[in-house]
Amino acid sequence: DAKTTQPPSMDCAEGRAANLPCNHSTISGNEYVYWYRQIHSQGPQYIIHGLKNNETNEMASLIITEDRKSSTLILPHATLRDTAVYYCIVRPHSGGGADGLTFGKGTHLIIQP
Amino acid sequence: DAGVTQSPTHLIKTRGQHVTLRCSPISGHKSVSWYQQVLGQGPQFIFQYYEKEERGRGNFPDRFSARQFPNYSSELNVNALLLGDSALYLCASRPLGQAQETQYFGPGTRLLVL
Numbered sequence: 001d002a003k004t005t006q007p008p009s010m011d012c013a014e015g016r017a018a019n020l021p022c023n024h025s026t027i028s029g030n031e032y033v034y035w036y037r038q039i040h041s042q043g044p045q046y047i048i049h050g051l052k053n054n055e056t057n058e059m060a061s062l063i064i065t066e067d068r069k070s071s072t073l074i075l076p077h078a079t080l081r082d083t084a085v086y087y088c089i090v091r092p093h094s095g096g097g098a099d100g101l102t103f104g105k106g107t108h109l110i111i112q113p
Numbered sequence: 114d115a116g117v118t119q120s121p122t123h124l125i126k127t128r129g130q131h132v133t134l135r136c137s138p139i140s141g142h143k144s145v146s147w148y149q150q151v152l153g154q155g156p157q158f159i160f161q162y163y164e165k166e167e168r169g170r171g172n173f174p175d176r177f178s179a180r181q182f183p184n185y186s187s188e189l190n191v192n193a194l195l196l197g198d199s200a201l202y203l204c205a206s207r208p209l210g211q212a213q214e215t216q217y218f219g220p221g222t223r224l225l226v227l
Contacts, residue, residue, distance in 0.1 A: 042218075043204075043220055045218065046215050100148065100171055101158060103156045104155050
């Protein structure tokens with residue numbers, strides 16, 4: 001799996017958009033970008049994933065640069081409940097395979113009231 | 114619908130002891146994975162099981178073992194506990210055929226080894 005680099009921590013004001021960057025300069029053509037988050041005292045929660053097109057769901061938007069070497073997770077209107085550690089994971093789509101996810105240290109996003 | 118459940122929530126053991134952690138997957142999910150999360154780090158993959166067989170294993174010593182039961186629940190066993198085994202142990206489930214990347218995690222069992 002390609003290596004990812006994320007800032008260790010970020011602050012964002014409540015109600016503003018939170019933009020979390022992830023660098024993955026060694027990404028391969030068949031590797032997807034996945035985002036998970038982990039709220040304190042809970043297990044990780046899947047957010048979104050994408051290959052090369054921008055993606056949006058009810059939780060967030062994922063913007064992947066044209067060269068696919070970096071991406072940004074956007075929480076459009078951050079709330080206090082979005083305070084969590086956000087993990088960017090790059091790997092091939094397994095289609096149900098048996099290997100596990102590789103988590104780094106992630107970005108600790110703190111939403112300020 | 115109930116999510117992934119794990120028991121116990123917290124546990125304290127001493128070095129050299131054995132521990133068993135339990136996981137019940139979401140109803141209908143037949144694949145269960147276990148992860149270890151040491152304080153300040155991301156979760157690290159230990160095992161995946163489905164159809165009662167080990168299907169994947171991370172870089173953990175043989176002191177770690179697991180099994181899956183006919184109802185798809187699972188146990189993680191750790192023998193000869195070391196101080197470094199203190200961690201949050203997470204269980205994740207998914208339906209068979211669904212991508213490994215979209216897993217549903219439980220709240221974890223926090224193990225402290227003294």
